[in-house]
Amino acid sequence: MGHKFSAILIFLVGYSSAASVHLLSNSLTTDEFQNTVTTHGSFKDRATDTTTSTSTTPVDIHHQRSTINLTQTLQGNQSEAVCKINEKPLNLLEIKQMHTFLEKSLKKNVLNYTLSPVTKPGDNYNFMLQSLEVKLLQNDSFEIDTLKLVCKTPAGVSISSSHSKQFSNEMHFYSVIVPAIELFEQNANVPKTERIDAFVRYFGARLSLDSNVESADGDAVILLENAKSLNFACLGRRDKFDKEQVLAILKRLAKLHALTIAMRRLEPTMFYSKVDPHLHTRYNGSFLETLINITDKFANKLPITFPNMTIETQNTIKTQLNNSKEYLRNRSISSAPDTPYTTFYHRDLWVKNIMIKKGGHSKQSIQVKILDFQAYDYDSFAFDLTFFVFYNAQIEDLQMNFKLFIEYYHSEFFNTMRLVDCSIDDYTYEKMWHEIKDKAKLNLLKLYLYLAFDQIEILKNNEVAANGTDFYLDQPTPEIILNRWKCINDLYIENGFI
Template sequence: MLRDLQDLLRKKLGDGLVVDDFKTEKLLPPGENYASTIIKVDAVVRRNEKADKEVLHAIAKMAPPSVYGREMYQSPLTFRKEIGVYEHILEAYKQLELESGFKEDETFDIGPKYYGSRLSLDPNAEFDDDAAILLENLMVRGYSCGVRSVGYDLDKTKLILKSLARFHALGIALKWKKPEEFEKLKIFMKPVDLKLDGSMMNSLKYMVEKIATDSVIGKYASKIYALNFEDLFDTLMAEPEEPWGTIVHYDFWVNNVMLHVDENSKPDDVKFVDFQMYMYLSPMRDLIFFLFTSLDGDARKDIDELIDFYYESFLAVLARMECDVTKFPREVLDKHLIEDARLELLHCLIMMKILTLDVDGEDKTNPSGILEYGGNELYVIRLREIMLYYVEKGWL
């Protein structure tokens, strides 16, 4: 239940704001969001007592309903991280661009409008049921996510990658131009405490067995067996090699990107959502994860060209921000691709389960059951694609 909406909105929209009425309902079906409860909020508001009424369309991100879910997704930390993006990091990027000569309407407007947040109504509580992050409901303006089991086509993928490159490059530009400010922002980049527990290990073992017994990729199972899962897991959050380190989303897949299309059904704008996992890593981590989880079948045929496109977009932003692009040679990017692809392999393989789940069928998920899910035919097809590409590129 969303309580005291007026007080929450006043933090961002001013003390004079009046909420005359509001209604809420669940925004997403079960199985479409795992780390929070998301509700739609339609509020009748006035900017002050004498102002005309207007309707505010928002969504409220609230804590998972179960204690298990809050512990699994480390809600007190992830909520603070997401608040940090809207209140500090995206604002820092905007200010940096303005100081670099960008006009207001040229700045990087990559997130939904932020209407306020809280961790509790109790000033003595760290986090409880009243925690909420209030954001613009982008769907009202025509934005939508792709179908997770299908992914984005080539045109949409290019628009997304151009924005992802800008997101990464602005982090590097801020680090170079305002190092003291960037260091202060690192408090929000604290990684979640990922653990290779029994459920995770069993899930990984199951995937290896699935690969080993497959008629197409079984012959490559030895390459997976050669990976030390414990060592890989221990290096997932290792500091990136400089100067490539930047703020990465680290949960960058089809459900966390929303697109707007014009009257000709051509994509013309993109928004990123769910900034709960971001941290300071190599930008290749986001790139690889997105390319292997969020493209449709035709776009996945052009992964090599899309990597080139991302790199060119990345350099273009750095150049406009007057950063030394010679510090980012292509041969070093290719080296990072190999290293980061190995780190992201487990991430991608586990994500394949979520991508191929049938949220309306018998494999509807819950926080405790995601890792135990056995997979379906589409899951096997996607496993094959990833493995064959990795083998072709020598990433295993």
Template sequence: MSQKIKFLENIIAPHLQNNQKIISCDFDNLLSAGENYGSVMLQITIKLQNDNGDEENIYCVGKTVPPSEMLWNLFNTKITFKKEIAIYKTIVPELNKYGEECGVKNLIKFTAKCFGARISLDPSSEEVDHDAVILLENLKTQNYKVCDRLNGFDEECSKLLLGDLATMHAAVIGYKYAQPESFEKKIYPFLKKAYAFNVTESFADNFAAVIKNACAKNPDCIPHLHKITKALREINYYNENPVKGKDIFATLTHNDYWVNNTLLKFEDGKPIANKMVDFQLIEYSSLAHDVIFFLYTSVNMDVIENKVDELIKFYYDKFMETLTKLGHPTTEYSFESMLEEFAIIAKYGQFSHLLYMFVPICMLKGKVKSLSKFDLNELIFEESSMHENYFRRMQFTLIDFSRRGWI
């Protein structure tokens, strides 16, 4: 049974026309257990009626805070919920305004429409509480869909998504240099680090033992097994001492850009549009974080095993294309300098980030507990709970990072 949202009419009221009134609201859970961790997602049908008796439905998604104290603290919800509201109310409108000034309309066209948001029922409160909500359009009613996290995106989908990611990264870089004072005032305050996944040394060692056992089944992994424990232990250090790389590549990063955090629309079997979601972990950091995380978590294994370099180059070309459209100088942004940036960022924290995240991403459907019962010990998995691609993805990442000198 799904929860409900109190006083929803106060959020939707500015969008009502011709004396429309809400006559009913139906709530249901949008996602099953294991498909989202940082919030509760509700699908909502709001039935409206005007004075003439004409009826209309508005289809929304209500994003609310996580139900357990452990997840609330893990995701630092009191800060991260405000970050996501800022994306819809401040950051995207500001970037689109900048784009229009540069002659580029709808620069950021891959976010959902937001009907409104609040952090509390108390209008004077500055603290996020359990009545906080973000009300977004229900993209599924417009034929957008979440793809299969267990198998990932094919090449065509991956390139569309990387193109939008490159546009977002380049737009913020162009904006921060073109309008530095506005960037410092309107965007940067929402990009301060507010989330860190910290673990105890004993947890890291236990987790490493499970991963080593799984990786040892692939002979090519054996020479690199010693790197696993070191990486998993060091995640706390990297959280406390983040490496941002070169400032020219520092931008707004999503920090959780994987299959479940984007929706695709298809026409005749081909992807034609994308909508990014779940922006609660945004921060000011290197663009390489997003690209590496997306590639190794979300691209189909048959593609990623053969086309890492091609996909990175595709991202680079789209990044440069956007900077050029915005009139931002591109001399400093050689492909070689971007590869150097990737190497810097990959060496500091991304490998451990991937190893931890592969578990919830690749866990078989039905094996994950509900959010209210989720515990970090869920990451110490049984092999029977994991999709076969978990082992293939984990082993490939260990081998490929080692081959590139990234670990």
């Protein structure tokens, strides 16, 4: 999972260690219960977490087939964390006051937790993902439960202002925007079977150890459900979604877009107080110009790569790319205005930011989780839709089913608007197709940019010696990219986007 712009642009160095760290308080782990009669501490892991010692109470705890007699300190001395680290190279970041944070977020006694790295090289440049297995003591039954989570933290002690903004975006998405969407569905009496189910469960977050800080720093943490433990999986970086997977994802995307628009129209107070304040993320100007330069370098190869393309078509593409540049430059200084079609814009929908769970071969049996809400924005639904379909569908399915994909998205969007009793006058297929054609022209630059990223990544992974991006972009275009580039150009021409 990760924001592809940063990941490819800076040729990241990732985290590949298989090491894990086992952190526990002086109190208890299931393995050590057998040998422990009296424990001291109140399941805290920092000297700042202090209580006063007075008495102990024996408790019987049943875990699996074991019955353990434990004397648990209700009010004990302050305790320190014990850290057990294996001998393999360790690429884990220290998470300060993690035990306290877990108990506050989960609202249960935490016995111990185990961390291990998740991110692979290039997967998540700005942040680090670690899997987290937490042992919890149930307050009523004194049974021990295991909770499998993922924690997301900055990938270093210091954090830039742009990365801080990205982290805050993700926290606000799960803590504010998702609850607002769920409340809106509930208020509209949307049947539970028809409600959006595209997000992993959120357990808690912090921006800093300082509760007065309003921006994320190096101690920021987000706790999310570990979808992998529920048999969700991402495709490989070079893989693409098949027809049924595309349709399953489009169903969730259409619901997200439609619900945001409907909330703005039907419950504007909720939208403008809960959702809108977090939607407006802008590119850094210099970063945007770097992306534009990469795209120009890639697009300049059009005449050589496609010698049979007419001069007229080449000139039209050049004009549309220039229009895209101006549009993005305007969006870097001002937000998109409200229109019938402006909505939540994920902005980075590719295979590593979407997890699927196969229950069968039909779209109804495929479950979907959309990830990485770091750089979302506010703009037309057509930007997410056209980028996702053109970049992520298998080429054969894209060639055969492009119109089917658009029609299916529209049917799900339209149905969602009717479920919440929102006016559908602006959302006929003809009107939405007009919006799609208009925004697809502006989205061509982004599609070319991601193809350029792919070329850089493929050649870099093939260990071609280089000094920078220009070298990779000057090389012949790999066939896998050439085929998609041709498919995009052909479908753009066929559907009147060029």
